[in-house]
Amino acid sequence: MGGGLFSKDVIESHGLTEDEYQRINKILGREPNIVELGIFSVMWSEHCSYKSSRIHLKRFPTTGKRVLQGPGENAGAIDIGDGLAAVFKMESHNHPSFIEPYQGAATGVGGILRDIFTMGARPVALLDSLRFGDIKVPHNRYLLSGVVSGIAGYGNCIGIPTVGGEIYFDEIYNKNNLVNVFALGIVKKDNIFRGVAKGIGNPVIYVGSKTGRDGIHGATMASDVFDEGSEAKRPTVQVGDPFTEKLLLEACLEVMGQGLIVGIQDMGAAGLTSSSSEMAGRGGTGIDIHVDRVPAREKGMTPYEFMLSESQERMLIVTQAGKEDEVLNIFKKWDLDAVVIGEVTDSKRMRVFDKGVIVADIPVDALTEEAPLYERPISPPPYLDILHDLDIDNLPIPQDLNKVLLTLLSSPT
The missing domain is CATH 3.30.1330.10 (PurM-like, N-terminal domain)
Structure with missing residues (x-):
């Protein structure tokens, strides 16, 4: 592991195993660059891909006569x-x-x-x-x-x-x-x-708050285990602004009400990476993103940071070509940033540009459909045996009921 573009420590810090890294190399036909490594790390995290839980989640019923939208949205x-x-x-x-x-x-x-x-x-x-x-x-x-x-x-x-x-x-x-x-x-x-990118040539619009460095690798962190160093990871925690979200809510509903939306998705875990790739995946299309057009809250942000930031109160919209100004004007009326940052393509690839230079080029399916799946070892928790063997009828009656009452009152559950 390591020995190529990235050391073992760098790969592991992105939450990827040796096998997963080699799988990425095979998909791309080469080693990823740092932007692509970051993109794979968040999209293949448990938080985004459900690679350890998907086999169990599929056991649940998902259809019915009243179900209008099941899993996948x-x-x-x-x-x-x-x-x-x-x-x-x-x-x-x-x-x-x-x-x-x-x-x-x-x-x-x-x-x-x-x-x-x-x-x-x-x-x-x-x-x-x-x-x-x-x-x-x-x-x-x-x-x-x-x-x-x-x-x-x-x-x-x-x-x-x-x-x-x-x-x-x-x-x-x-x-x-x-x-x-x-x-x-x-x-x-x-x-x-729905969160879908379709209509070749349709513009992709970024709306909401500006992008900062908060929440970078939040999806990867959320897939990790708790340990003694967890509290040192505060930079991976996003910072919310509910008043901006209220404006975003009203602006989005207004744009929807005017029939200007082809597809829309919030930038949640993995931020711009997940919203763009998932929308393209559902639409069976490709998507081009220009990070140098993204409204930035901080100076000197890199393509890696733009794609992985989890700054809050942001959405990605696909509208019909020619309708851009109508969408932009509505969001600006609500005092929100709104910028065309890309377009829908027929490439079935997510391409990321910085000042006209391609900094990431990945098949959409590799991010949305080809994450590895795992069947982890499972076992029943030991306390189940205790519960099964518990004979309530033979429990001794407490002698001091006042003490029992105080114990019950002191329990917050």
Whole structure:
């Protein structure tokens, strides 16, 4: 491993194994450059590719007479009658919330809300399901306070209520917290939008906030394990701005209402990389991206940083050729950046340009369909045997019921 363009440490720092790196070489017919290495590292992460969980997820039912949109899009959609659809999604933000609890949880809310309104739905409610370690441990109380504040803060600022939730504490979640957020939106069932890039020559438009260096390798980090160095990874945690997201929500729904959208997707995990490649993958097309046109929040950003940044409150739109100015004017009215940064092609490749020079050239399918799949070893947790053997009828009756009551009241679960 290593010995070519990149050392073993560089390859491993991108979350890639030796076999995966050799697989990339075979796909490209050469070694990747640093931009391509970064692109593969995020698109082949567990967070984006589900390479370890896809075989299990396929066991779930995904179709039904009321299912309007199953897996493969930004969110699911169910026909609820009266010409309406419920659009919903649940997503975790575990690692970011462990590293920086407020922003980790807040950006988890922001990301899942974008998944809802990118489908054309107006978000109406949030739920959360949280797991933390022993509440007596001070650090766990710090995580709890930050996460709850982050979820509430982002939702309140954008005007979406958290209507319910549940929480559980156990020492098995020490340094392994779970932060799951559910979002629900409503849309007319005939007005659902998809994240697809189609129509050769159609322009690709970047809208929303400017791009900074926050969140780079967030998808790779989210696929890693918790360890003693995790808290040092704060630069990989995104920073949210719910007030900008509110503007983005209204601008997107306005553009949709005027029939200007061919396809739309939020820039979530892996940012510009995932949104562009996934849209092209669904459309069976190619896509060209010019990173030197991307609105930048910081000076001197490289193509690698532009493609991997996970700056929040950004979307990618494909509109019809000739309709660009109408789209741009709407977003500028809402005081948001809006720039044509590329176009849909028939190449079935994602090409990235910087000042006219190609800095990445990858088959779209290699990023969206050809990630390696793994069947990891599994085993039942030991505590299941204890539960199965538990005989409730023969448990001794406590002698001090006052003490039992105090114990129950002291439990936060």
